[in-house]
Amino acid sequence: MSYIKMSDINLNYHIFNDMGLKEMILPKKYRNPHLIKKRSIQALKNINLSLEDGDRLAIIGHNGAGKSSFLKVIAGIFPPVSGELEVDGRIASLFELATGFEMEATGWENIKLRGLMLGESPKELQKKINGIAEFSELGDHLNIPVKYYSSGMFIRLAFSISTSIEPDILLLDEVIAAGDARFLKKAQNRLNELVDRVKILVYVTHSMQSAFEFCNKCIWLENGQIKMTGTPKEVAEAYLEHSSSPLN
Ligand SMILES: Nc1ncnc2c1ncn2[C@@H]1O[C@H](COP(=O)(O)OP(=O)(O)OP(=O)(O)O)[C@@H](O)[C@H]1O
Numbered sequence: 001m002s003y004i005k006m007s008d009i010n011l012n013y014h015i016f017n018d019m020g021l022k023e024m025i026l027p028k029k030y031r032n033p034h035l036i037k038k039r040s041i042q043a044l045k046n047i048n049l050s051l052e053d054g055d056r057l058a059i060i061g062h063n064g065a066g067k068s069s070f071l072k073v074i075a076g077i078f079p080p081v082s083g084e085l086e087v088d089g090r091i092a093s094l095f096e097l098a099t100g101f102e103m104e105a106t107g108w109e110n111i112k113l114r115g116l117m118l119g120e121s122p123k124e125l126q127k128k129i130n131g132i133a134e135f136s137e138l139g140d141h142l143n144i145p146v147k148y149y150s151s152g153m154f155i156r157l158a159f160s161i162s163t164s165i166e167p168d169i170l171l172l173d174e175v176i177a178a179g180d181a182r183f184l185k186k187a188q189n190r191l192n193e194l195v196d197r198v199k200i201l202v203y204v205t206h207s208m209q210s211a212f213e214f215c216n217k218c219i220w221l222e223n224g225q226i227k228m229t230g231t232p233k234e235v236a237e238a239y240l241e242h243s244s245s246p247l248n
């Protein structure tokens with residue numbers, strides 16, 4: 001039994017405005033006062049949500065609504081400033097694929113490193129390593145450091161590794177533009193299989209079609225708050241109606 005429980009979760013980001021050279025050489029009284037200030041952005045506000053086995057949640061909402069932040073909190077990338085988060089189950093995150101790679105190490109070495117970091121045992125990883133390499137179709141390129149990879153090659157490797165583990169909970173941020181068109185089709189099939197196998201899916205999408213296809217629950221985020229919860233159909237209809245209103 002896997003679950004995610006979020007109680008009154010709040011997430012803030014602290015940002016510092018950079019001072020340009022012009023600002024630095026100007027006497028203090030002529031400087032733009034807004035530039036040197038530290039600011040705080042409240043990305044998630046009082047989020048309450050519980051998910052358990054069988055739940056497939058779509059998260060929709062406008063740009064900047066807090067959707068990716070929501071996934072990052074569940075993944076443990078950003079700790080909430082307040083509230084309680086309980087997660088039981090092995091998590092796989094399919095976003096920010098590039099994090100955790102060792103740029104000086106070869107493709108083969110990165111398969112091992114990433115696999116271990118994602119929680120595979122050395123024994124399990126050994127069984128999977130050739131399959132991961134094969135899926136990436138990188139061939140001899142796996143022998144060179146990944147810093148020399150093209151962006152498409154890099155995504156192929158990252159995607160092949162990330163989708164090879166068996167998670168209980170899958171966090172997905174939009175469809176990944178994985179390399180060329182043929183690889184994209186292959187990647188999409190692999191992703192669909194993974195989505196079918198996991199116990200809990202949390203899926204950020206701008207495509208209502210994907211929300212209907214993959215999910216049985218939906219939330220609409222706006223300004224970091226849950227504006228509506230329901231089935232994908234109910235929430236998507238309300239969202240589309242709201243978005244097409246001339247006042248929005
Ligand atoms: N690393 C960060 N540092 C500071 N502020 C951030 C950071 N990441 C996001 N934000 C801010 O938090 C808010 C929510 O951003 P988030 O990326 O979660 O939105 P989103 O709903 O995923 O948007 P999109 O649809 O554009 O991907 C925005 O105001 C954004 O500027």
Ligand SMILES: [Mg+2]
Nearest residue numbers: 067068069173
């Ligand atoms: Mg986002």
